[in-house]
Amino acid sequence: xxxxxxxxxxxxxxxxxxxxxxxxxxxxxxxxxxxxxxxxxxxxxxxxxxxxxxxxxxxxxxxxxxxxxxxxxxxxxxxxxxxxxxxxxxxxxxxxxxxxxxxxxxxxxxxxxxxxxxxxxxxxxxxxxxxxxxxxxxxxxxxxxxxxxxxxxxxxxxxxxxxxxxxxxxxxxxxxxxxxxxxxxxxxxxxxxxxx
Amino acid sequence: xxxxxxxxxxxxxxxxxxxxxxxxxxxxxxxxxxxxxxxxxxxxxxxxxxxxxxxxxxxxxxxxxxxxxxxxxxxxxxxxxxxxxxxxxxxxxxxxxxxxxxxxxxxxxxxxxxxxxxxxxxxxxxxxxxxxxxxxxxxxxxxxxxxxxxxxxxxxxxxxxxxxxxxxxxxxxxxxxxxxxxxxxxxxxxxxxxxx
DNA sequence: CTGGTAATAAGAGGAGGTTTTAATTAAAGG
DNA sequence: CCTTTAATTAAAACCTCCTCTTATTACCAG
Numbered sequence: 001x002x003x004x005x006x007x008x009x010x011x012x013x014x015x016x017x018x019x020x021x022x023x024x025x026x027x028x029x030x031x032x033x034x035x036x037x038x039x040x041x042x043x044x045x046x047x048x049x050x051x052x053x054x055x056x057x058x059x060x061x062x063x064x065x066x067x068x069x070x071x072x073x074x075x076x077x078x079x080x081x082x083x084x085x086x087x088x089x090x091x092x093x094x095x096x097x098x099x100x101x102x103x104x105x106x107x108x109x110x111x112x113x114x115x116x117x118x119x120x121x122x123x124x125x126x127x128x129x130x131x132x133x134x135x136x137x138x139x140x141x142x143x144x145x146x147x148x149x150x151x152x153x154x155x156x157x158x159x160x161x162x163x164x165x166x167x168x169x170x171x172x173x174x175x176x177x178x179x180x181x182x183x184x185x186x187x188x189x190x191x192x193x194x195x196x
Numbered sequence: 197x198x199x200x201x202x203x204x205x206x207x208x209x210x211x212x213x214x215x216x217x218x219x220x221x222x223x224x225x226x227x228x229x230x231x232x233x234x235x236x237x238x239x240x241x242x243x244x245x246x247x248x249x250x251x252x253x254x255x256x257x258x259x260x261x262x263x264x265x266x267x268x269x270x271x272x273x274x275x276x277x278x279x280x281x282x283x284x285x286x287x288x289x290x291x292x293x294x295x296x297x298x299x300x301x302x303x304x305x306x307x308x309x310x311x312x313x314x315x316x317x318x319x320x321x322x323x324x325x326x327x328x329x330x331x332x333x334x335x336x337x338x339x340x341x342x343x344x345x346x347x348x349x350x351x352x353x354x355x356x357x358x359x360x361x362x363x364x365x366x367x368x369x370x371x372x373x374x375x376x377x378x379x380x381x382x383x384x385x386x387x388x389x390x391x392x
Numbered sequence: 393c394t395g396g397t398a399a400t401a402a403g404a405g406g407a408g409g410t411t412t413t414a415a416t417t418a419a420a421g422g
Numbered sequence: 423c424c425t426t427t428a429a430t431t432a433a434a435a436c437c438t439c440c441t442c443t444t445a446t447t448a449c450c451a452g
Contacts, residue, residue, distance in 0.1 A: 008430095023257075024257065026409090027409075028408085036430075037431050037432080039431055040430055040431075042409085042410085052408075053408070054253075057250075060260075060261060061219075061220065061253045065256060065260050104381075108313075108314075109326075109327040109330075110273070110309050110310035110314075113309050113313075113330075114306035117304075117306050117309075118306075127299070128299065128300055130302065130305075130337065133331070133333040133334065134305075134309075134333075135329070136329060136330050138326070204398070222438090222439070224439085232399075233399070233400055233401080234400095235399075235400060235401070236399060236400075238440085239398090239399080242441095248439070248440055248441085249439070250407090250408095251440095
């Protein structure tokens with residue numbers, strides 16, 4: 001097995017690391033892996049404040065459950081922090097680790113697109129609003145941890161189509177610009193409609 | 197307490213329903229909820245083939261873990277089913293329930309955008325490729341369960357910028373068109389770069 | 393009354409722990 | 423060499439949520 005002949009400190013660090021990667025391990029497995037007794041592992045967990053397998057599973061399960069839920073159920077990407085229906089709106093989105101490319105830590109463009117798109121849709125005051133087309137420009141990369149503030153303004157209305165202009169900034173930098181054409185749908189959902 | 201005076205069948209259905217909504221319930225809680233003994237709940241689970249709490253937790257935990265993981269780690273939205281580096285590529289994406297608007301079951305536009313965007317980026321043969329700008333058009337809504345096939349072709353190259361054109365279809369219908377300008381980045385990552 | 397179908401109960405055992413108390417071992421200091 | 427200390431291991435009791443098996447009881451229908 002790996003990692004024999006470690007100091008206590010090294011073992012404890014390795015233990016934390018191991019449980020971060022794979023939280024579903026019993027003390028027994030860990031004991032075997034580190035070549036120490038089960039009790040030692042328990043002492044380590046105790047001094048590191050790491051709960052038992054079942055509690056770890058429970059928290060992973062509920063958290064991940066929530067996360068998948070919220071990913072699934074949030075219709076809006078980013079959080080609306082200001083909204084004047086039919087006129088303008090502001091949305092805030094924090095770049096989380098899962099939004100970035102591993103190599104560069106740069107946010108993938110579609111998150112910025114999504115934030116702006118859902119802002120544009122949210123501003124329009126109707127039951128069903130779909131995106132028809134968009135022109136977007138990415139001005140500079142956005143990195144993990146940065147907060148993107150998107151401001152959207154309705155520029156024009158032609159019948160059931162609206163032109164919404166969105167500017168996204170990180171502090172003083174403009175990072176994204178987009179023009180979205182969105183349209184209000186009938187209740188009777190025609191199939192030749194447009195997109196959400 | 198809810199649900200006393202139910203028949204066995206009704207109770208078992210209610211039980212399944214309950215565990216679908218909240219898988220983290222002990223037999224005891226369930227017994228109290230349905231006003232029967234713990235053993236009855238166990239018999240019900242047995243006959244319904246529902247595993248015990250710990251196994252339910254374990255499966256939810258690992259599945260959700262995988263899901264969050266894969267959401268985080270898949271750099272590509274959709275799966276590349278054909279790729280000729282620097283020339284063209286094809287990507288397939290199935291519309292899953294979590295991709296659609298609850299009300300209309302129409303896929304949110306940014307998924308189509310993301311599929312096309314990551315296809316465009318994947319076609320370009322370089323370490324780091326970021327999206328500079330895009331023009332997209334949503335031709336018709338896409339619904340849950342539909343499979344979107346995106347075809348991307350490099351139309352032009354000017355220095356380190358590429359114009360990639362992407363058409364997405366569901367069977368015979370064109371559902372999406374996009375023109376992406378993507379650019380290859382230096383290893384020395386200049387800050388005034390563009391977007392992923 | 394007598395079956396069959398619930399439902400409940402009772403007992404033993406296992407997995408994966410917790411807590412507490414005690415014993416062993418190894419290295420280190422005087 | 424002897425003693426102290428830190429690190430480790432062990433042992434005994436108890437906990438929660440189960441499983442699996444073997445009764446016992448309650449009813450409703452034929």
